[in-house]
Amino acid sequence: MASKRTTVRDLRRHNRSLLLSKLYFDGPLSRHELSQLTGLSAATVSNVTAELGEERLITEAGQVESDGGRPRVLLRVDPAYGHVAGVDIGETGVKVELFDLAMNRLATVEHPLPKAPDPATAVEQVTSGLREVFASAGIDDSAVLGVGIGVPGTVEQGARVLVHAPTVGWDAVPLVSLLRDAGVRLPLFVDNGAKTQGQAEMWFGAGRGARHAVIALIGSGVGAAVVTDGTTYRGSTSSAGEWGHTTIAYGGNDCRCGARGCLEAYIGAGGVLARYRRVRGKDVPGEDEQAQFAALLEAAPRSKTAARVLDETAGYLGAGIANLINLFNPERIVIGGWAGLALGELLLPRIREVAGEHALRHPFSQTSIQLGSLGLDAVATGAATLPVADLLDQGATSRIVKPGAPDSDAA
Amino acid sequence: MASKRTTVRDLRRHNRSLLLSKLYFDGPLSRHELSQLTGLSAATVSNVTAELGEERLITEAGQVESDGGRPRVLLRVDPAYGHVAGVDIGETGVKVELFDLAMNRLATVEHPLPKAPDPATAVEQVTSGLREVFASAGIDDSAVLGVGIGVPGTVEQGARVLVHAPTVGWDAVPLVSLLRDAGVRLPLFVDNGAKTQGQAEMWFGAGRGARHAVIALIGSGVGAAVVTDGTTYRGSTSSAGEWGHTTIAYGGNDCRCGARGCLEAYIGAGGVLARYRRVRGKDVPGEDEQAQFAALLEAAPRSKTAARVLDETAGYLGAGIANLINLFNPERIVIGGWAGLALGELLLPRIREVAGEHALRHPFSQTSIQLGSLGLDAVATGAATLPVADLLDQGATSRIVKPGAPDSDAA
DNA sequence: GGACTTAGTTCACCACTTAATACATAGCCA
DNA sequence: TGGCTATGTATTAAGTGGTGAACTAAGTCC
Secondary structure (H helix, E strand, C coil), X not given: CXXXXXXXXXXXXXXXXXXXXXXXXXXXXXXXXHHHHHCCCHHHHXXXXXXXXXXXXXXXXXXXXXXCCCCEEEEEECHHHCEEEEEEECCCEEEEEEEECCCCEEEEEEEECCCCCCHHHHHHHHHHHHHHHHHHHCCCHHHEEEEEEEECCEEECCCCXXXXXXXXXXXXXXXXHHHHHCCCCCCEEEEEHHHHHHHHHHHHCCCCCCCCEEEEEECCCEEEEEEECCEECCCCCCCCCCHHHCECECCCCECCXXXXXXXXXXXXXXXXXXXXXXXXXXXXXXXXXXXXXXXXXXXXXXXXXXXXXXXXXXHHHHHHHHHHHHHHCCCEEEEECHHXXXXXXXXXXXHHHHHHHHCCHHHHHXXXXXXXXXXXXXXXXXXXXXXXXXXXXXXXXXXXXXXXXXXXXXX | CCCCCCCCCHHHHHHHHHHHHHHHHCCXXXXXXXXXXXXXXXXXXXXXXXXHHHCCCEEEEEEECCCCCCXXXXXXXXXXXXXXXXXEECCCEEEEEEEECCCCEEEEEEXXXXXXCCHHHHHHHHXXXXXXXXXXXXXXXXXXXXXXXXECCEEECCCCCEEEEHHHCEEEECHHHHHHHCCCCCCEEEEXXXXXXXXXXXXXXXXXXXXXXXXXXXXXXXXEEEEECCEECCCCXXXXXXXXXXXXXXXXXXXXXXXXXXXXXXXXXHHHHHHHHHHHCCCCCCCXXXXXXXXXXXXCCCCXXXXXXXXXXXXXXXXXXXXXXXXXCCCEEEEECHHHHHHHHHHXXXXXXXXXXXXXXXXXXXXXXXXXXXXXXXXXXXXXXXXXXXXXXXXXXXXHHCCCCCCCCCC
């Protein structure tokens, strides 16, 4: 079934997008290389790049001499063309970061949030955070292409963007409208934090180069970003990828979602610690979940119980990953999130082993399982890629048509 | 990241495809309606439909008078344009069916297969089956657009199409090459049987109209066809959707795949019967699995043990479906397969209930769960849609360029 | 039979891509 | 120094495709 919509100058947009994306991701390239890589004719490449150059989207980046012949002029996306902001609305605070187009970090601001913050407070923190990073980088609104926002819940994209985040008590919060009311006029892109972090791994981390991948995120909660053919899988109402609330042990432990036997109840930090606590018979030392989790990992080499809990965790995690492999048949699985990275550091071989036992042979043999490479807080970075992705997808045409950058909300 | 490939007269192909698909799926339509539905200008519609008409792909199908005004001429795809064959290579036999372009069944042939048939026998049965249906319908090779083949295993698409089907002992069988060697010159499309059956449900059954759906197939084995945005999800090596070997009860029952706790071990016919047998303490009457399964269902109203086994099955199935909902966020779940239909008939409300308990509220509320409507053996029908889908996707252009229809193997 | 309506077609025009060709640059060789 | 060639870039001409506007076709209603 052919996808809807006509096509007229979509051609030009598509080719602009193609060239722009190539330049963005594959560094400086000459027109000739672009022509070879994209299959477009040299004429078209010349034509389009000239246009992009006039619009200051791309600039020349030196030459490279050839053995006899006109030297090729390298082109690249101009990092100074515009800026993007990434916002991470987490369960404990709001982080706002400012980047140039090449995703160099220019400024960062963090604001704490109360437990279960009401949307108004979060919005307040976001708007002030944005003001601050713009001020600290000496940048004007007009130089900002857009703001990406990662939230700790599912996002219903549509005419009204609605955020459902049970862990912070948000139900159908119209985040974009609230931000508009608070005076934010920039293009906004809202997405689930797990998905933005996944996108960051895909663009700059362990997912680079893969077309089909699953980024598993394990922290207090457990989620996954599924990338198919280069784009994030969303499903019909963009709440796909809720791996954490997948049943892995039918009739098993209670999960905070209300169901039983969810993967999150076994491999989420809380679930792991609960098991440890039970086996141990007493509380785990440490201020918060992260400290306690660290204590568990640290205890493993000498404590049989700690080792056993971790081994069990590797088992559940391996089986959960096998499920992802069987269902999605990705070429790569990336384990991220603070708990995931910590577990992986210690248990990756065992996790791989268990996954191999539970997954079907053929898809398993096509998949590599590795750790995320972007550290713990790529949510904001990933969020900031949303406006960039939009720019690349649109071939940077919307900006020309309407330089005022009006209400383009959807991601 | 913009999808690769250039675009030149892809425009025309895309619009041909768009119009052709609309006509194919949404019955006879006037040019005017087509213009409205697709967003193409009236001029383009006229132009393209004239072309399609000349090529005999579409014909006029009567008029519909209007209150004052020129009557609109209805257009439709000409069923006689060409024929397609669908082949179901199952674990016990080969079924070959012949259809016209509108998927009216013209002939059917079935050949038994020995247990674990070697590929050569299967190929032999397929080729003779094809000869027979062509003969019985009095049709020449040249009138056949292509042959779709559903196989009981995963299919590795690529330059060489390889079939991995452990249940019949096939490992990396180059089915297309074998058929070519056996003298089949028609375009061939090979896919997993669960996927072809899923496609049949999407086109003509309970999946009609949905853009995101999962067709769950429950028989001896358990599989699923995941449809995203109208196309079957394949993953990186097209073995996605192996729902049956997803772990649902960590450390639980042994599965024939070698792992433990697979969904198939609980809701596949064999697994259900094994549980029944265990609870009952003696064998279940019946010749084969299907008869035994029927006996179980039939016993349920009076036997507590049978009822309990079925209720448990509904539980596992509901949880398994919840996993699909959480991961894929479809708008529809269709339960098919002989065991699935039988179970659903009896237990659908309970299955829905359990799924609701295990799935997250929001995605669950967006999903309807229903039974397949195509009976038990839609594999061949679905396989036959593969060449049709290709025709529609290509806008029927490949045929014009090279009327000889050479070696286009991939689906 | 004339006014009005709706459906479908024709045509001039514009946008886009490509192939062919012209132009530019640098090293090599005489 | 002046060709010559290899390489890379720009430009032009030709072809294709989509669209809007004018136009034709085929009806109804008064």
